[in-house]
Amino acid sequence: MLSLIAKFLKILNSEADPSQISLAIGFALASGFLSFFSPLNLLVLLVVFLLRVNFSAYFLGAAFFSGIAYLLDPLFHSVGLAVLTSPALEGLWTSLYSSTVWRLQRFNNSVVMGGIVLSLLLFLPLVLASNVLVRKYRDHILVWVRKTRLMQLFTASKLYSLYEKLS
């Protein structure tokens, strides 16, 4: 746990652009909420690789949001079922149901659909909010964090040296 916090602080304290970090958090949310081996998740992964988003933030966030998704299964189910059984959307779902790509996505499962819907709804607000928070953090808290014992210990570690070399 300490290691995870340290890694996250390291990312926040790095020279990475706040937009790259916040975008990574947004994509991490989508990856965590979607099924791991689904076409949509592969698309998200492609975007993450293509755009200059922060990898560390993405993978760390994906692990975090996967855990959250597990806890939110009942919410996903309720939201997904409501959306899938909405009479207004029945025509759309019926046409998607005939498409192999969408069937592969398994969009007609209530938990999967709930994950898709909540990812779409939360993506933009989360990106914007995290962008603001990262900027505020760097402006106001970073100096104090650098002086913390935990951060000093971490920056003195071999793992940090290795990361410094690779990044």
Added chain:
Amino acid sequence: MAKWIRWWGLIAFVGVVGIILLFWFVFADGLVRRAVEKTGAALVGAEVDVKNADVTFFPLGIALSGIAVTDPAAPSSNSIELARVAFSLDIMNLLRRKVIINEMSVTGVRFNTHRDKPGFVVRHPETPSARQQQSSLTLPAADLPSAREVLEKEQLGSLKLIDDAAAEVQKKREAWQTRMKELPDKSAIEAYRGRVEKLRAASRSLRLSDAKTFLSDTKNLSGDLKKDLDAVKQTRSTFSSDYASARDIVDRAVRAPQEDLRRIRDKYGLSSTVLQNMSRTLFGGAVTSWIDSGFLWYGRLKPLFAASGEKKGGSTVVKPLRARGVDVRFREERPLPGLLVAVVKASVQPSSGTFSGEIRNITPEQDVLGAPLTFSFAGSGLEETESVKISGMLDHIRPASSTDRVSVSLSGYRASGLPLSGSSDLPVTLQDGLIDVSVKGQYDGKRISAHIAALAHSVRFQAGSQGSPGGFAGAIRSALEKVSSFSLTADIAGTPEKYDVKVTSDLDRVLKEAAGRVLGDKAAAFEKELASAIQARTGDKLKSLQDSLGNMGSLGGKIDGVQEQLNSLLRDATSASGKTKLPF
């Protein structure tokens, strides 16, 4: 723009996807094996092992070998073992998440095999129902309680009835004793007699001047006598009716001890009903156990042929077998079920003979396919059976009016060590025998109806151990030892939770006679002792009641006496006036 794009990321992505695909190719066998084991365990409720899985990609096919399904009721054995299951998959339909298997071959099927180590159980099977427990062989108690012990526990209804009757008779008797005082008593009779004598005397020396008075006195006397006589007759009639009612009450009270005797004897003794339908007692438990076991497996396998979908508008909400949440199914242009095994060709490899068959249309969505699941198996020259035919149909095309039918025909089934009753009182095993059995059953989703007919010959029963207590067990044992053939029919009707099994067999007569011989003497002795104990308690009261009725009856005699005397006086008065010689 270039600031935001990293082209080398595309290569990295291809690399990552390649690694994932490579992972799938390398570990596909293990992943499929684990998926089958997990799905199987969820379905059956116990550990399912797959020794090996072989996935081929071009064309896509799967071959599983060494499948062992743990029996949830006996985890140290497998309920079924399959040497090899192989099938190919339609890849385009698979991409659309439809598992369509045109033909599946299953070979090397074996039942009830031993496991090296017990398998885990996910869902323990239901404990035997109360119905099943009741159907195990319960012998009538060989030692009956003493009459004294029984009467300490039982209340005699006859005692109250006799007391009530005594009170009623006494009340009636006392009422009549009071009413008797209203009848002409001895002095009144004497007064009448005096008047008659006076008339007689007057008639002998009657003068003309007295004739008018004489006639008037005669008329008055006759009138008085007739009036009293009518009143006495009316009283006699009322008394007769009242007495008949009292006699009925007393008769009921007299019969009551016999009714007590019958009731207590049937409760504690060995009534004939206990000895009736011994075959139901003997075979009912086994039949019930087979039916319950059949329904247990029917329930477990039901998700394979009957989905429990819920219609919502134009879509159907279905709970998938393993995945989380629910699947919502929408209309398709060319509808196909999510899972369909068009044909399963199965062959068992017995030590001798052949046994094979096929199952068609395994799908949880029969309504989509529009065809029911059918199965048909046949075997001949088997080690245990000369020939066997099993066929049936599970029709759930319209779930609201589903119909399941099964027909089994076994010819020359060599029964060996077939347990019929596990009762500790009298365990019965069909040691050897050749049996022809025919079973026809139907289930409409609510009610079962089935008929079983069996004809057994060359049979040898083993009933009870040498140390089995009681003469009853001994009698049954010796009777069964002499049986060499029997026929049996069983009719089952009701719901899966509560059904009735009616068993009839020519064994009934044999067993009833044997049991009756042993139990007859004991039952007679118990009944005799009970009768005398009841007599001891009720005898005095009954005698007193009957005396009381006798006393009441004697009042009738008294009324008759008064009536007779009045009649006699009336006759005398009439004759006195008739013999009178008038003086003109």
